[in-house]
Amino acid sequence: MGSSDSIIPEFFKEISCSALELQCIQSTIARLDLEKGDILLSEGNKVEHQYYVSSGCLRTYFLDTSGKEYTIQFAVKDWWISDYTAFFNSTTAIMNIECLRDATIYKVSKKDMDALFIEVSQLETFFRKKMEGAFSSFQKRILEGLSLSAKERYISFISAYPNIEQSVKNYHIASYLGITTESLSRIRKEITQK
Amino acid sequence: MGSSDSIIPEFFKEISCSALELQCIQSTIARLDLEKGDILLSEGNKVEHQYYVSSGCLRTYFLDTSGKEYTIQFAVKDWWISDYTAFFNSTTAIMNIECLRDATIYKVSKKDMDALFIEVSQLETFFRKKMEGAFSSFQKRILEGLSLSAKERYISFISAYPNIEQSVKNYHIASYLGITTESLSRIRKEITQK
Numbered sequence: 326m327g328s329s330d331s332i333i334p335e336f337f338k339e340i341s342c343s344a345l346e347l348q349c350i351q352s353t354i355a356r357l358d359l360e361k362g363d364i365l366l367s368e369g370n371k372v373e374h375q376y377y378v379s380s381g382c383l384r385t386y387f388l389d390t391s392g393k394e395y396t397i398q399f400a401v402k403d404w405w406i407s408d409y410t411a412f413f414n415s416t417t418a419i420m421n422i423e424c425l426r427d428a429t430i431y432k433v434s435k436k437d438m439d440a441l442f443i444e445v446s447q448l449e450t451f452f453r454k455k456m457e458g459a460f461s462s463f464q465k466r467i468l469e470g471l472s473l474s475a476k477e478r479y480i481s482f483i484s485a486y487p488n489i490e491q492s493v494k495n496y497h498i499a500s501y502l503g504i505t506t507e508s509l510s511r512i513r514k515e516i517t518q519k
Numbered sequence: 520m521g522s523s524d525s526i527i528p529e530f531f532k533e534i535s536c537s538a539l540e541l542q543c544i545q546s547t548i549a550r551l552d553l554e555k556g557d558i559l560l561s562e563g564n565k566v567e568h569q570y571y572v573s574s575g576c577l578r579t580y581f582l583d584t585s586g587k588e589y590t591i592q593f594a595v596k597d598w599w600i601s602d603y604t605a606f607f608n609s610t611t612a613i614m615n616i617e618c619l620r621d622a623t624i625y626k627v628s629k630k631d632m633d634a635l636f637i638e639v640s641q642l643e644t645f646f647r648k649k650m651e652g653a654f655s656s657f658q659k660r661i662l663e664g665l666s667l668s669a670k671e672r673y674i675s676f677i678s679a680y681p682n683i684e685q686s687v688k689n690y691h692i693a694s695y696l697g698i699t700t701e702s703l704s705r706i707r708k709e710i711t712q713k
Contacts, residue, residue: 468589470661
């Protein structure tokens with residue numbers, strides 16, 4: 326048997342638990358290996374899991390009735406991803422999750438997590454803090470969406486997701502910023518010409 | 520002395536606690552009565568509290584360097600409000616909170632709350648769930664900001680905040696939707712003419 330550290334994936338390493346608690350956590354986590362192009366979650370399906378990204382890159386996107394895509398979130402190493410409105414309310418997804426670069430992820434179900442919070446109270450604190458960070462970043466994004474120009478939003482995006490541009494297509498970024506790919510090209514040209 | 524129920528404000532009524540725990544919670548809550556026009560929080564100040572709205576109406580807004588306002592959140596009865604990015608990170612506010620209609624609110628400091636979570640674990644669960652709901656609504660708002668027309672965003676707004684239009688000015692709503700007051704008037708006219 327390996328050490329406790331090697332059993333628990335890196336995402337819980339900040340928590341100090343007893344051996345029994347570690348075992349309890351470990352039994353609820355399942356590893357998934359995804360390939361580029363895999364669809365992890367499709368609109369209309371029940372959302373029972375959230376996912377921790379250990380490597381690779383994924384995105385959550387919404388597809389409107391005219392076939393236009395809107396990217397809500399990218400997730401790279403150490404990010405969590407799901408259709409959170411559906412996950413927290415145990416309803417069906419309105420969004421899709423696509424693998425953009427071969428990924429290793431870990432899934433945890435809501436049911437298991439709610440039970441774990443009772444068994445291992447440090448986990449609830451851990452997730453509350455994660456949630457606070459995610460909530461802050463959403464508040465920042467709403468503010469930026471209202472107050473910043475497309476160019477300023479692009480600059481903020483590349484600072485929030487450094488190096489992500491190697492993994493994603495131009496239309497993914499454009500659909501995250503709410504602009505056309507032509508506008509994105511123009512903005513990039515403006516920045517490199519400076 | 521009144522019953523425990525009358526001591527604890529309505530926002531904690533969903534939690535079942537011992538008399539000692541109730542007393543412990545009660546000691547950390549302070550009531551504030553605000554008048555229309557009062558500024559509860561100003562940009563640049565340290566953010567140590569979040570606020571529960573018992574009655575009245577408040578809004579969080581951002582003021583850019585050209586003096587333009589962007590409304591991030593309205594809060595009416597049973598909503599919580601703060602500059603959450605600053606609150607969770609214990610930094611200074613980049614936003615302002617203004618009272619739009621005479622209000623009774625309750626303030627809780629981050630320091631007291633973190634201590635309370637250790638004393639009364641049900642409180643941590645309570646706030647984690649509140650946070651999940653708020654996070655979902657922010658995810659929805661980001662999606663709507665990207666995918667809906669101004670008219671659709673207005674319809675979603677009045678469904679999320681029914682009756683709020685009596686308490687707020689047109690430019691508050693316009694600055695929440697990211698449109699001009701002229702566009703807001705046009706949208707309202709279109710809807711009433713149908």
